[in-house]
Amino acid sequence: MKKIFILFVLVIGMNCFAQKNMVANGGFEMELNNWRGDVAQLSTFDKKAGKASAIITQYTGAEWKAIDQIVSIPKNAVAIELSGWIKSDGIEKGKNAWNTGKFDIEFLNAGEKGIQNESVASILGTTSWMFYKKIINVPTSASKLRIMLALGQTNGTIVFDEIKAIAISQDELTKMHEEENAKRNPIAISSTSTNKPMELTNGNFENGTNSWRGTAATSSTIFKEGKASLVLNSTTFDWTGMDQIADVPENVNSITISGWLKSDNIKQGREIWNNGLLNVEFTGNDNQKTSDDQSVTFVTGTTDWTFYTKTFPLPKGTKKYRIMLALGFASGTLYADDITVSFK
Missing domain, CATH: 2.60.120.260 (Galactose-binding domain-like)
Structure with missing residues (x-):
């Protein structure tokens, strides 16, 4: 003993x-x-x-x-x-x-x-x-x-x-890579609701841009894990982005949004927020916003793959959330991979 x-x-x-x-x-x-x-x-x-x-x-x-x-x-x-x-x-x-x-x-x-x-x-x-x-x-x-x-x-x-x-x-490090690879399947958000909610899917872009709205490409040569990442590119200071809307499960109080971003020569526009960005929008049943849009992160310049994560309390009356990846009136290239969402 x-x-x-x-x-x-x-x-x-x-x-x-x-x-x-x-x-x-x-x-x-x-x-x-x-x-x-x-x-x-x-x-x-x-x-x-x-x-x-x-x-x-x-x-x-x-x-x-x-x-x-x-x-x-x-x-x-x-x-x-x-x-x-x-x-x-x-x-x-x-x-x-x-x-x-x-x-x-x-x-x-x-x-x-x-x-x-x-x-x-x-x-x-x-x-x-x-x-x-x-x-x-x-x-x-x-x-x-x-x-x-x-x-x-x-x-x-x-x-x-x-x-x-x-x-x-x-x-x-090997174990961490194995755990990340195990997450490469499309992301599903569990819910105890009797009606199956809309779920955030294809956050790893392994299925191209399926489930996302907007026009963008994917890269099979530059990615964090798996086989692909999202690529947003603009040579002008316009809005270039993709988004996806999903339901908030019942009986939850907060949302955590995470993801990997990489940037190449992103030049900021006129405003401070005119950069590469990962944002979230909260809305109620009537599609009216329940708060101002929230930023997970802004990215500028040239950076290697970096992991970002942020937790937000869910505003009262929120039923849906919209994840936005964009060059927000900025120029350059933004890569995104493994966008995930969890609730508490």
């Missing part, structure tokens, strides 16, 4: 180690300890979780303002899962695509020389708290990771909380 107990404790310890956050004080509960730079302030009023968050503000000058932290990468790590909650207020569009609010990383070698930079999140305008998550492969020569939270030569306010970096082994 004693040997079994020891083995049980060992298994639990290994599992906890695998999920350990490499970022020290990523929730800013210990003020700004472990973070380098003197441009951030602690906010105990505006935070996502816990007691505090980190806020960077710049009204004029559009300088680079950042805090960072360097951590060691475990030897068995083949990828890193980066995540965090970010909120913004009035972040201005700069001269370059990277002049945004930023959650960036840089892989370093043993001598802390930079090897590769990656963007986890790029934010413009004013947004409520949004969760960003991205899995990035570790270059073979990397042994350290620098995490950067910044205003990238732009003005505005950005707030960070719950910043995490989780090391992923090859076995864990």
